[in-house]
Amino acid sequence: MRTRSVAVLTLAVALAGAGSPPPAAAGTPVPVADRTTPAAGPIASPIDRLLSGMTLPQKVGQLFTVYAYxxxxxxPAAADAATNRRLYGVDTPAQVVSKYHLGGVIYFAWTNSLQNPRQVTALSNGLQAAAGGVPLMISTDQESGVVSRLPAPATQFPGNMALGAGRNVLDAFTAAQITGRELRAVGIGQAWAPVADVNVNAANPVIGVRSFSSDPILTAGLTASQVLGLQLGANTSAAAKHFPGHGDTNVDSHTGLPVINHTRAEWNRVDAPPFRAAVTAGVDAIMTAHIVVPALDPSGDPATLSRPIVTGLLRGELGYRGVVVTDSLAMEGVRQKYGDDRVPVLALKAGVDQLLMPPNLDVAYNAVLTAVADGELTEARIDESVRRILTLKQKRGRLSWTPLDPGAAERTVGQPAHQRAAQGVTDRTVTAIRNDAGLLPYPGTGKSVLVTGWNSSVYNNVPALAGSLAARGASASALVTNLPTDAQITAAVTAAGTTDLTVVLTSRAWDTTTADPGGRQQALIRALVATGRPVVVVAVRDPYDIAHLPGVTTYLSTYSFTAVAMESLAKVLLGVTAPHGRLPVPIPVAGDPGTELYPFGHGLSWRTS
Known part of the structure; x- marks a missing residue:
């Protein structure tokens, strides 16, 4: 099985690297109807039978994927029931599914859907029981790294940019396969992953480390690997996002409408290869972006609502036959030009199939029904999308549902073999960018180490790193400062003055307007460097921080603040393992994005003990 998987993976990556399939000539799209309408004749297939027995309201419900509390x-708890009543007019998640004949449900921690394997599995079983004749496709955003929804004990991988630093297609496959198996064990059949955006803009506020790389071919190969890992390795549906490419923007489409000014030639060279690779790998779904790309559609409509982009480019030129899904319809990028009643109708007219998280489900659902009644949409057009959705469910075994065993899910999620694999993958991703004085590897035994800086409330990476260092003989202490006050900076400087080595963790210290207002992380590092004591700075998110940290002479990047990343970092710092990662993006000079401070592919290493 492993040999077969590697062979298939190698083929897909080779196709991705070649940029295949090549785009068709402009203006010659493949007609959508030719690829989706069944031949005339008696109804025979399970999908035909299902579709023929569905009412229009049931068909429209299949188009929607929403959350319930x-x-x-x-x-549900009383507070959750009250929220459901306010949003949907009913109390329970099961009633939401039944009322709107939903095709899909998406889980979040903030909807209280994701607590532990037993609870998630029981929730999935209960929602499927409410779905009636057509089971749900249950989904979540499990990209790994900074966007990970399924909590511990689920196996955590370091995320896409770390995989880009590792440059190992089999590691990308393994990460996706294990992630998919754990999702499927709790009843989640669809991961909104992988991110196929090429992060060519270091100031990108929404993609960053969610992207594999700034290199289209590296991104394409790893995208194909993860599609195959999820689908071939775990029978879990993948969704490449965000088409036609969200990697070159400094605007977040959650809060605004980005404009990507790539020419058509630049789009073909930079943005398209990962999506072509995903199509080649047979990706089940492709998610649209709420971005404007004038070279692809001069109308000013976001891609989600653009027929030239969805039907002409994605369906026609790239030849994509699977499900097209919107990004969340509650995001501002898709709501600036049209009302919430128009957005779902326009998305369907553009060629989209699946409508994700409208801000008001009742308004969106009834808008589609009204559009059919008024003749703006035909029932045949609705059938076209429902057929694709049902085909996806059939492919992943979701046209029938057998209740899952919560105990089996508990044994699968986070099992030791998965945790060992995650650690092995992560050990190959840490990147050493600067080691001017040869401070690393550091002899930890008998030495005192202060770990300070930015800390995730989920992963507690500052104390986690201190614990990993202490386990290897260092006398390590932790001082969380996050975005430090002057008093916290003074405390850190005082502690560093009596410590052999200080390790400072940073997260997007380059962004002094949003992520770190006022540059407090930079102020902490300046104060620590001024002590003259040995300081190591580690970026645990974007690798770009070093450009804004003059005086730092020892600098690494993990691209991740997960527990496995901190364990891998500790091993590199103390010379247990060597750093193997290489920059998957260039680091530009601060204030001069056209000049490289460190080039793509840069990475140091050293001998280990």
Whole structure:
């Protein structure tokens, strides 16, 4: 099985590297109807039988994927029931599914859907029982790294840019395969991953380390690997996002409408290869972006609502036959030009199939029904999208549902073999960028180490790194400062003055307007460097921070603040393992994005003990 997987993976990556399939000539799209309408004749297939027996309201419900509040399908907490009542007019998640004949549900921690394997599995079973004749496709955003929804004990991988630093297609496959298996064990059949955007803009506020790389071919190969890992390795549906490419923007489409000014030639060279690779690998779904690309559609409409982009480019030129899904319809990028009643209708007219998280489900659902009644949309057009959705469900075994065993899910999620694999993958991603004085590897035994700086409330990476260092003989202490006050900077400087080595963790210290207002992380590092004591700075998110940290002579990047990343970092710092990662993006000079401070592919290493 492993040999077969590697062979298939190698073929897909070779195709991705070649940029295949090549785009068709402009203006010659493949007709959508030719690829989706069944031949005339008697109804025979399970999908035909299902579709023929569905009412229009049931068909329209299949188009929507939304969230509902509550850890239990039938008995949510009082506060969750109240929220469901306000949003949907019913109390329970099961009632939301039944009322709107939903095709899909998406899980979030903030909807109380994701607590532990037993609870998630029971919730999935309960929602499927409410779905009636057509089971749900349950989904979540499990990209790994900074966007990971399924909590511990689920196996955590370091995320896409770390995989880009590792440059190992089999590691990308393994990460996706294990992630997919754990999702499927708790009833989640669709991961909104991988991110196929090419992050060519270091100031990108929304993609960053969610991207594999700034290199289109590296991104394409790893995108194909993860599609195959999820689908071939775990029978879990993948969704490449965000078409036609969200990598070159300094605007977040959650809060605004980005404009990407790539020419058509630049789009073909930079943005298209990962999506072509995903199509080649047979990706089940492709998610649209709420971005304007004038070279692809001069109308000013976001890609999600653009027929030239969805039907002409994605369906026609790239030849994509699977499900096209919107990004969340609650995001401002898709709501600036049209009302919430128009957006779902225009998305369907553009060629989209699946409508994700409208801000008001009742408004969106009834808008589509009204559009059919008024003749703006035909029932045949609705059938076209429902057929694709049902085909996806059939491919992943979701046209029938057998209740899952919560105990089996608990044994699968986070099992030791998965954790060992995650650690092995992560050990190959840490990147050493600067080691001017040869401070690293550091002899930890008998030495005192202060770990300070930015800390995730989920992963507690500052104390996690201190614990990993202490386990290897260092006398390590932790001082969380996050975005430090002057008093916290003074405390860190005082602690560093009596410590052999200080390790400072940073997160997007380059962004002094949004992520780190006022540059407090930079101020902390300046104060620590001024002590003259040995200081190592480690970026645990974007690798770009070093450009804004004059005086730092020892600098690494993990691209991740997960527990496995901190364990890998500790091993590199103390020379247990060598750093193997290489920059998957260039680091530009601060204030001069056209000049490289460190080039793509840069990475140091050293001998280990």
């Amino acid at each position: 509550g850890a239990d399908a039938d008995a």
